[in-house]
Amino acid sequence: MTSEARPPFPPPVPTEDNQPFWDALREGRLVVQECAECAHLVHPPRPMCPECGSFEKGWREMSGRGEVYSYVVTHQAIHPSFSGHTPYATALVRLEEGPLLTTNLTDIAHDEIAIGMPVQVEFVAIGDGITLPLFRRA
Amino acid sequence: MPSPLTNRVAIAGVGETDYSRESGRSEMMLALQAIKAALDDAGIAPAEVDGLMTWRVDNTSEAEIAANLGVKDLAWFGDINQAGNVGAALVAHASAAIVAGLANVVVIYRGMNGRSGARYGRGEVTGRRGQGGSAFTEPFGLLTPQHGLAMTARRRMHEFGTTSRQFGYVAVSEREHALRNPRATFYGKSLSIEDHQESRLIVDPFHLYDCCLETDGGGALVLVSAERARDLRQPPALIRAAAQAGYARDREFIDTAAASLAPRFWAQAEVAPSEVDVAQIYDHFAPFVVFALEDYGFVERGQGGPFVEGGGIRAEGGTLPVNTSGGHLSEAYLQGMNQLIEGVRQVRGQSTAQVADCHLSFVDTGIGTGALLLERAS
Numbered sequence: 394m395t396s397e398a399r400p401p402f403p404p405p406v407p408t409e410d411n412q413p414f415w416d417a418l419r420e421g422r423l424v425v426q427e428c429a430e431c432a433h434l435v436h437p438p439r440p441m442c443p444e445c446g447s448f449e450k451g452w453r454e455m456s457g458r459g460e461v462y463s464y465v466v467t468h469q470a471i472h473p474s475f476s477g478h479t480p481y482a483t484a485l486v487r488l489e490e491g492p493l494l495t496t497n498l499t500d501i502a503h504d505e506i507a508i509g510m511p512v513q514v515e516f517v518a519i520g521d522g523i524t525l526p527l528f529r530r531a
Numbered sequence: 532m533p534s535p536l537t538n539r540v541a542i543a544g545v546g547e548t549d550y551s552r553e554s555g556r557s558e559m560m561l562a563l564q565a566i567k568a569a570l571d572d573a574g575i576a577p578a579e580v581d582g583l584m585t586w587r588v589d590n591t592s593e594a595e596i597a598a599n600l601g602v603k604d605l606a607w608f609g610d611i612n613q614a615g616n617v618g619a620a621l622v623a624h625a626s627a628a629i630v631a632g633l634a635n636v637v638v639i640y641r642g643m644n645g646r647s648g649a650r651y652g653r654g655e656v657t658g659r660r661g662q663g664g665s666a667f668t669e670p671f672g673l674l675t676p677q678h679g680l681a682m683t684a685r686r687r688m689h690e691f692g693t694t695s696r697q698f699g700y701v702a703v704s705e706r707e708h709a710l711r712n713p714r715a716t717f718y719g720k721s722l723s724i725e726d727h728q729e730s731r732l733i734v735d736p737f738h739l740y741d742c743c744l745e746t747d748g749g750g751a752l753v754l755v756s757a758e759r760a761r762d763l764r765q766p767p768a769l770i771r772a773a774a775q776a777g778y779a780r781d782r783e784f785i786d787t788a789a790a791s792l793a794p795r796f797w798a799q800a801e802v803a804p805s806e807v808d809v810a811q812i813y814d815h816f817a818p819f820v821v822f823a824l825e826d827y828g829f830v831e832r833g834q835g836g837p838f839v840e841g842g843g844i845r846a847e848g849g850t851l852p853v854n855t856s857g858g859h860l861s862e863a864y865l866q867g868m869n870q871l872i873e874g875v876r877q878v879r880g881q882s883t884a885q886v887a888d889c890h891l892s893f894v895d896t897g898i899g900t901g902a903l904l905l906e907r908a909s
Contacts, residue, residue, distance in 0.1 A: 405666035437667040465681040466735035472654035483672045508689045
C-alpha cells in the first residue's frame with residue numbers, strides 16, 4: 394500500500410509523552426516504551442509505569458514480527474472524507490515481545506485476514522514527517 | 532454485612548418524551564419535558580428538586596435546568612465523563628448523596644437530538660483529530676466507539692466460538708419486545724434472523740441490525756429516600772445495589788468492564804445472578820448483550836450465544852428476559868436512560884412486556900461501567 398492509496402485518516406498528533414515513538418518510526422525503527430526501573434513494556438506510551446510507578450523510561454526496539462490478534466473491516470464511510478475509501482481493514486497486531494498495536498495490513502485482502510496470521514512491520518511515510526508502522530504478511 | 536446503600540434510596544418517578552428521528556425542539560426542551568413528566572409521575576413539585584445530574588456528553592448544564600425548574604438551592608450537581616455509558620453510575624452517585632444527606636430530591640436527566648443533531652456513530656462527532664490517545668488508533672481508521680467494540684467482538688468470537696447468527700437472536704428478541712411497546716421506534720416492524728444476517732455490514736463483524744438506533748428524545752429519573760418514596764404516587768423501585776467500574780488495566784479486547792464489576796456488584800446486592808427476574812443491558816451493539824450475560828455471570832463464558840439462540844432472553848418463555856422495551860436496538864437510543872426507565876417499570880408491574888411477579892430488576896448501562904439492581908418494595 395502506498396501512502397497515496399490510504400484513506401484520509403487523521404494523522405497522529407505527537408506529544409511530549411510519545412515523541413520518541415514517532416521519531417524512531419521516521420528512522421525505520423519500531424520502539425516501545427520500556428520502564429527503566431522494572432523493564433515493563435508500556436504501549437501506548439504514557440508518563441508513569443503502571444507496574445511500578447516509575448517516571449523513568451527508555452525505548453526498546455522491537456523485532457517487528459507479530460501476529461494478527463483481532464481485526465475489523467469498516468464498510469460504512471463513518472467520516473465524510475472516507476467516502477470512496479471503504480471497505481478498509483484495521484487490525485490489532487500482537488508483537489512477539491507482547492504489546493498490542495493498532496495498524497493496517499498492507500498486502501492482505503479483507504477476506505484473507507485471519508486471527509493468528511504472522512505479520513511483519515513495514516514503515517510507511519504519510520507526509521509532514523510522520524511515518525506509520527503498518528504490517529504485511531510475514 | 533449489607534451495604535449502607537442497600538434499599539435506602541428509591542427511583543420514585545420516571546419520564547420520557549416521544550422518541551423520533553427529528554424532534555423539532557431543543558435538547559433543553561427535551562430534557563425539561565422528560566423531567567416534568569418524571570416529577571408528575573412521582574408527585575413532586577419542580578421547586579423541591581435540590582439535586583441535578585447528567586452525562587458529561589449532555590449539552591444542557593445543571594444550572595440551565597435549575598433555572599427552568601425554579602430550583603432555589605441546588606445542593607448537589609455533577610456529571611460523569613466517559614461517553615453514553617454512565618447512566619447507572621449517575622444513579623450510584625445520586626444515591627450516595629441522598630444516603631449521605633447531601634440532597635433530598637435528585638433528578639437525573641438526558642436530552643439529546645441523537646439523530647437530527649450530533650450522531651454518535653459518526654467519526655466527525657466522536658473523532659479527536661489524532662490527539663491524545665487517539666494518535667494510536669485514528670491514523671489507522673478507528674474513529675468511533677463501535678470500532679474498539681468490534682475489535683473485542685471479533686476476538687471473543689475467536690475465543691469462544693460465538694457466531695454472528697447468535698448475535699442476531701439478540702436483535703430478533705428485542706424486536707419482539709418492541710412490537711409490544713407503542714413508544715418503540717420499531718413498533719409494528721418485525722425482524723427475522725434472516726433480515727439480520729442479510730443486512731449490510733457497518734463495521735464487520737457488526738451488521739446493520741447489530742447497531743443501536745439514533746434517536747431524538749429525553750428521559751429523566753427522580754430519586755428520593757426510600758422513606759419518602761413510600762408516600763408518593765408510584766410503587767417505589769428500591770435501589771438494592773448500584774455501582775460502577777472503569778478500565779484500569781491495559782485492554783486485551785476480551786474482558787468487558789462487567790468482568791471487574793460483577794463480583795463486587797453481586798456482593799453488594801447479596802443476590803446471585805440466577806435470582807434476577809429481568810434485565811436491561813446496554814445494547815449499543817447486539818454482541819455486547821451476549822458478552823454482558825457472560826461477564827456478569829448470568830451464564831458461563833461461551834454460553835451466551837447458545838443462550839440467546841435458545842430464546843433465553845425472550846419475554847415469551849425466556850428464563851431471563853432482556854431489554855423488554857426493545858432496548859437501544861428497537862425502542863430508542865437514549866444512552867441507557869430508556870433502559871433505566873424500563874427497569875423501573877418492571878418492578879412496578881407497568882412494562883408492555885411485563886415479567887410475571889417481578890421482584891428483582893437488573894439494569895446495566897455500559898457493559899460494566901455501571902449497574903443497578905432494583906427491588907420491588909414489599
